[in-house]
Every structure is written in C-alpha cells, then in structure tokens.
Amino acid sequence: xxxxxxxxxxxxxxxxxxxxGRGREMDAERLGGVIDILFQFLGNLLYNPEKAKLRPDxxxxxxxxxxxxLLFFAQKLNEMRNFAGELSRGNLGVKLPPTDNEFxxxxxxxxxxxxxxxxxxxxxxxxxxxxxxxxxxxxxDAFNAMIRLLDERYHALTEEIENxxxxxRALEQNIDLFKAITDRISQWIIVxxxxxxxxxxxxxxxxxxxxxxxxxxxxxxAWMRRNFSRGVMDSxxxxxxxxEAGSRxxxxxVAKYQLVWLNHxxxxxxxTDVSEEHRYIEELRSVAEQDALTQVNSRHFGMRTLHEWVxxxxxxxxxxxxxxxxxxxxxxxxxxAGDDYITSVARLLSSFSRDVMVNRLGGDEFMLLQRDWDAAxxxxxxxxxxxxxxxxDREQGTPYARSISYGVVYVPTDNSIPASDLLSQAxxxxxxxxxQNKKNRGVESCPIRPTGMVKAGETENTxx
Amino acid sequence: MxxxxxxxxxxxxxxxxxxxxxxxxRGALGxxxxxxxxxxxxxxxxxxxxxxxxxxxxxxxxxxAGFLAGTEFAKNTLDLNLGFDAFVAQLQQVLAELKIGILRxxxxxxxxxxxxxxxxxDLDCSGLPVTDENVCTYDEGFISGILESYTGKxxxxxxxxCWASGNRVCRFRGEVVG
Numbered sequence: 001x002x003x004x005x006x007x008x009x010x011x012x013x014x015x016x017x018x019x020x021g022r023g024r025e026m027d028a029e030r031l032g033g034v035i036d037i038l039f040q041f042l043g044n045l046l047y048n049p050e051k052a053k054l055r056p057d058x059x060x061x062x063x064x065x066x067x068x069x070l071l072f073f074a075q076k077l078n079e080m081r082n083f084a085g086e087l088s089r090g091n092l093g094v095k096l097p098p099t100d101n102e103f104x105x106x107x108x109x110x111x112x113x114x115x116x117x118x119x120x121x122x123x124x125x126x127x128x129x130x131x132x133x134x135x136x137x138x139x140x141d142a143f144n145a146m147i148r149l150l151d152e153r154y155h156a157l158t159e160e161i162e163n164x165x166x167x168x169r170a171l172e173q174n175i176d177l178f179k180a181i182t183d184r185i186s187q188w189i190i191v192x193x194x195x196x197x198x199x200x201x202x203x204x205x206x207x208x209x210x211x212x213x214x215x216x217x218x219x220x221x222a223w224m225r226r227n228f229s230r231g232v233m234d235s236x237x238x239x240x241x242x243x244e245a246g247s248r249x250x251x252x253x254v255a256k257y258q259l260v261w262l263n264h265x266x267x268x269x270x271x272t273d274v275s276e277e278h279r280y281i282e283e284l285r286s287v288a289e290q291d292a293l294t295q296v297n298s299r300h301f302g303m304r305t306l307h308e309w310v311x312x313x314x315x316x317x318x319x320x321x322x323x324x325x326x327x328x329x330x331x332x333x334x335x336x337a338g339d340d341y342i343t344s345v346a347r348l349l350s351s352f353s354r355d356v357m358v359n360r361l362g363g364d365e366f367m368l369l370q371r372d373w374d375a376a377x378x379x380x381x382x383x384x385x386x387x388x389x390x391x392x393d394r395e396q397g398t399p400y401a402r403s404i405s406y407g408v409v410y411v412p413t414d415n416s417i418p419a420s421d422l423l424s425q426a427x428x429x430x431x432x433x434x435x436q437n438k439k440n441r442g443v444e445s446c447p448i449r450p451t452g453m454v455k456a457g458e459t460e461n462t463x464x
Numbered sequence: 465m466x467x468x469x470x471x472x473x474x475x476x477x478x479x480x481x482x483x484x485x486x487x488x489x490r491g492a493l494g495x496x497x498x499x500x501x502x503x504x505x506x507x508x509x510x511x512x513x514x515x516x517x518x519x520x521x522x523x524x525x526x527x528x529a530g531f532l533a534g535t536e537f538a539k540n541t542l543d544l545n546l547g548f549d550a551f552v553a554q555l556q557q558v559l560a561e562l563k564i565g566i567l568r569x570x571x572x573x574x575x576x577x578x579x580x581x582x583x584x585x586d587l588d589c590s591g592l593p594v595t596d597e598n599v600c601t602y603d604e605g606f607i608s609g610i611l612e613s614y615t616g617k618x619x620x621x622x623x624x625x626c627w628a629s630g631n632r633v634c635r636f637r638g639e640v641v642g
Binding site: 100106119131132 | 549550552553554556557560566568569570571572580582584585594596625629630631632633635
C-alpha cells in the first residue's frame with residue numbers, strides 16, 4: 001500500500017481549500033502525490049543523500065515554503081553529516097558548519113574539546129604533566145589519572161636516572177682514581193681475558209715494559225697463558241717467577257687474582273720486578289754461606305747443614321780436618337803463603353768427592369759432610385787425600401810440607417746425639433790423630449798418618 | 465582645607481584593593497552570586513553605552529575594561545614566573561575555580577607566540593540566544609591583558625567563534641602585535 005494514499009485520505013478529510021466532492025477527491029490525490037514526493041525526499045535524505053532532490057517550485061504553492069524549509073533542513077543535516085564524518089576521520093582542521101546550523105552545535109563543542117585534547121596530548125607528549133582536562137566526565141577522570149600516573153613515573157624515572165648519573169659520576173671518579181693509582185705504582189699490572197688471553201687492561205708500567213722489552217713480553221704472555229691452562233687461577237695466589245728472556249734472567253714477584261670484568265672471566269696479574277733484590281739476596285747468601293778465601297761453604301752453611309741432617313736422621317759421615325803447621329807457614333813464609341796453603345787444602349778437599357760438602361769452620365779447620373758413606377770409606381778417602389798432598393809437595397817442591405789431621409765420625413740414621421756433640425767428637429778424634437802424628441814423626445815434620453774408623457759415640461781413635 | 469587624599473579614594477580609578485573585602489562585606493550572602501546578575505549589569509551597560517556612543521565604541525570600551533581587568537587579574541591572582549605550559553595549566557585551573565569559564569588551549573606557536581584557545585561555558589555569553597554576533601569583547605580584552613602581563617608582549621585577541629553566533633563555544637585567536 002502506498003503510504004501517500006493513506007496519508008492523502010487524512011489530508012483530504014482535513015483540508016479546507018476545496019469546495020466540491022470531486023475537487024476534494026482530486027486534491028486528496030494530488031496531495032497524496034506531494035506527500036509521496038516529500039516522503040521519498042525524506043527517505044533519500046536519510047539513506048541516499050546524493051539522491052535527495054527536491055524542487056520546491058514544482059510543489060503546489062501552499063507546499064513551497066514547507067519544501068524550502070525541508071531543503072534548508074536537508075542542507076543543515078548534510079552539513080552536520082559531513083562535519084561528523086570529518087571528525088570521525090580525525091580531521092580537526094575541517095571547516096565548521098555555519099553559525100545558523102544549530103544541529104551542529106554539540107558537534108562543534110565536541111570539535112573544540114577534541115582540539116583541546118589534541119593540544120593537551122601534545123603537551124603530555126613533550127613531557128608537560130601539569131595539564132588537566134576539566135568537565136569531560138569520565139574522560140577527564142581517566143585522562144587526568146593517566147597524566148598523574150605518567151607524572152609519577154616520570155619523577156620516579158627521573159630520580160632513577162639521577163641516581164644512575166650519580167653512580168656513574170662516582171664510578172668515573174673511582175676509575176680515574178684507580179687509573180691514577182695504577183699508573184703511578186711501579187708494579188706491572190695487566191688484566192687478561194681468560195677465554196682468549198687478550199689484554200683488557202694494562203697500566204703504564206706494564207705498557208712501558210712490553211714496549212721496551214719484547215722478549216720479556218713474549219715470555220710473560222706465555223707464562224700467564226700457561227697459568228690459565230693449569231687452572232691455577234681458582235683463587236688468589238702469590239709466587240715468585242723466574243723467566244729467561246733474551247740474555248737476562250728476570251725474577252718477578254707475581255700476585256694473581258681472578259675476577260669477572262665486562263661479563264668476561266678475567267685474570268689480574270700484579271708483578272713486581274725483584275731481579276735486583278734477588279741478586280742482592282744471592283750475594284748476601286753467598287757471603288753468608290761461602291767462604292771468601294777458599295770458595296768452599298762457610299761455617300754458617302756447614303753448621304746449618306749439619307743440624308738439618310741430624311734432625312732429618314740422615315746417615316752420613318763427619319770429617320773434622322785440621323791443617324798442620326799453618327802458624328809455622330804464616331810466621332815463616334808470610335800470610336800469603338799461609339793463604340795459599342789454606343786454598344790448596346780446600347781445593348784438594350773439594351776434590352775428595354763430587355758429593356762431599358766441604359765447609360771451612362775457620363782458620364785451619366774444615367768440616368766435611370758426606371751422605372750415604374760409611375766410616376771406612378771416609379777413612380780411605382782421607383788417607384788418599386793425605387797422600388795426594390804429599391805427592392803434590394814432592395812434585396811442586398813446596399818449601400814446607402803440607403799435611404792434615406782428621407777425625408771421622410759416622411752418624412747412623414738412629415743417631416740421638418746432638419749435632420754440636422757429634423762435631424766435638426770428630427774434633428776430638430782429629431786431635432788424637434794429630435797428637436799421634438806428632439808423636440810418630442816429630443814436631444817440625446809430621447807425616448800424615450791415616451787414622452781408624454770412628455763411629456758416632458765412640459771415644460777412642462782406632463787409627464794405628 | 466582641601467582633602468588631598470580624595471582622589472585616592474575614588475572608585476572611578478580602578479585599584480584591585482578597592483574590590484573590597486567581600487567576605488566581610490557580604491557575611492550573610494557570601495561571595496557568590498548568580499551569573500544572571502552579572503549579565504544583567506553587563507548587557508544593560510552595553511545597551512546604554514551603545515545607544516549613547518554606538519555599538520563599535522561601546523564594544524571598544526568593553527574591550528578596554530576587559531584588558532584592565534585581565535592585567536589586574538594576572539598581577540593579583542596568577543604566578544607570572546611559571547613556564548608557559550605550567551602558566552596555562554594554572555590559568556585553566558583559576559578560571560574554572562572562579563567559574564569564569566572552561567579554558568581549553570588548542571594551539572600555541574612558540575615561534576610567533578600566537579595561540580588559539582576556547583572558553584567553554586563562558587560567563588559572558590554561554591546560553592545567550594543566537595544572534596549571529598560575537599559578543600565577548602570584554603573577554604577579548606581580558607585575555608589579551610593576561611597574555612600581555614605574562615609575556616610582556618602586546619596581544620591582539622579576537623573572538624572568532626562565539627556562542628551567540630551559534631558556535632556553542634567561544635574561540636579566541638591571539639596574535640602578537642608588538
């Protein structure tokens with residue numbers, strides 16, 4: 001059914017413009033047509049705006065103002081529709097509907113709010129959290145809560161960043177201090193990556209020595225890498241290292257640590273060149289342990305060795321040797337001749353055996369210490385030595401006869417006699433030997449005579 | 465004897481302090497009154513001055529009065545030492561608290577200093593019948609007075625959209641002119 005027909009009937013009943021029944025019927029029909037046009041226009045206006053066409057001058061005269069009103073209404077509706085469409089696409093630069101469009105007023109208000117929100121958002125984006133959105137209902141609450149939250153996070157982050165900066169500054173200062181210290185100390189400090197052996201840090205002293213002595217640098221790196229492979233870096237250690245580099249021997253005191261640096265396991269070597277100290281100590285040791293005149297061991301060294309062997313329950317022999325007639329040689333031929341006498345005896349004693357330890361106790365006294373020998377063998381060797389002295393005297397035509405007296409004490413592994421007493425026993429044996437020699441050969445020329453074996457603890461010299 | 469202090473007491477020369485102690489003076493009625501009363505004074509005054517001097521001159525007087533009000537308002541109620549963003553936030557808050565209007569910044573060109581802002585629920589015009597006029601000349605002066613006090617630059621503020629012209633919101637564009 002045509003809507004227009006039904007409506008036209010109503011219009012026909014209410015219209016006052018016609019006279020006859022036929023006229024009324026025609027007017028109603030015509031009215032129905034007009035209403036159809038207007039109804040179609042309204043439908044198109046709502047659902048097919050591009051087809052919404054209306055020409056008021058084609059309407060009956062009485063409907064023309066209404067038609068013009070509808071066209072104006074359509075224009076305002078389309079303005080609002082277009083405006084809303086642009087807003088929905090986010091185009092806030094859209095031209096606003098004219099001021100006579102009251103329909104669009106709430107949308108204009110919305111447009112103003114959106115423009116303001118755009119500005120507010122731009123402010124927030126650049127870090128201005130002082131802005132607030134007012135009178136926009138739930139949106140204001142949500143937006144303002146977001147800004148407050150952002151502000152709190154910003155301040156928290158700012159504080160965190162500032163803390164980080166302060167820590168960084170402190171760290172930089174510490175690094176400067178660390179570098180200043182490490183560059184000024186004389187130790188060579190180097191940090192190596194334990195995986196690759198690559199240097200991660202070296203102080204000035206280390207860099208200087210590596211540049212100055214490439215042979216030493218090569219030996220050092222080889223030594224440090226051997227340390228990695230031996231796995232000795234599990235804890236901090238300290239050791240003295242001897243390195244041959246070029247024609248020189250280096251003695252280094254090395255402290256080693258491990259640490260994690262830049263996420264890499266690293267090894268720190270702190271080295272002190274103690275070569276000079278080492279040489280000095282060797283000199284001191286030599287002075288202390290070596291007799292300056294004869295180059296055999298000193299009394300200090302000999303007594304220390306004797307005590308150690310006794311303490312360790314070694315089996316060994318003590319030969320106490322005393323040169324005969326040294327005072328006579330000194331007084332008669334001078335001290336140089338006396339010294340020559342002493343050195344010649346020391347040389348012969350040193351040739352006694354490669355394993356013998358010859359110690360000059362002082363003046364004309366020597367002490368020989370010999371491991372793993374029994375007394376008989378020691379006695380035999382001493383006799384040979386005495387003969388050798390006589391043979392040299394005869395060959396070289398020495399103006400005086402050289403001879404020695406000796407006493408041998410055998411020290412078994414179960415010995416319980418103190419070292420000093422053992423030496424006294426050997427001294428006593430020597431004295432008996434010397435007295436026996438004087439008795440047998442006269443005071444001025446006393447031939448060397450062998451003495452018998454003497455075991456530790458025995459008091460009687462068995463030599464014949 | 466002549467009262468040499470007489471001129472100092474005149475209310476025809478505006479002084480912020482001469483606004484008086486409203487709390488004391490209106491102990492029973494309080495500090496607030498309906499917007500109706502404000503507009504009654506505003507539009508009757510506009511009527512009288514327009515009839516006497518013409519609309520253009522009347523609007524000019526209103527703009528000048530607004531400018532004076534804006535400078536005094538800025539000096540006496542706002543912290544002028546804030547940065548721009550904080551100043552805008554403060555202004556927005558104070559205008560809302562005093563129920564002058566809802567200030568909403570839309571754009572600010574920091575190179576030129578030019579800006580666009582809207583005032584919603586404006587004291588002067590929101591709710592007026594639409595007459596296709598921009599009526600907020602007092603606001604134009606008021607805003608330029610505030611901006612000049614804050615920036616030290618002369619602003620020409622013009623209302624480009626107005627409730628009374630059917631735009632539901634009063635939009636002002638301010639340009640630095642010196």
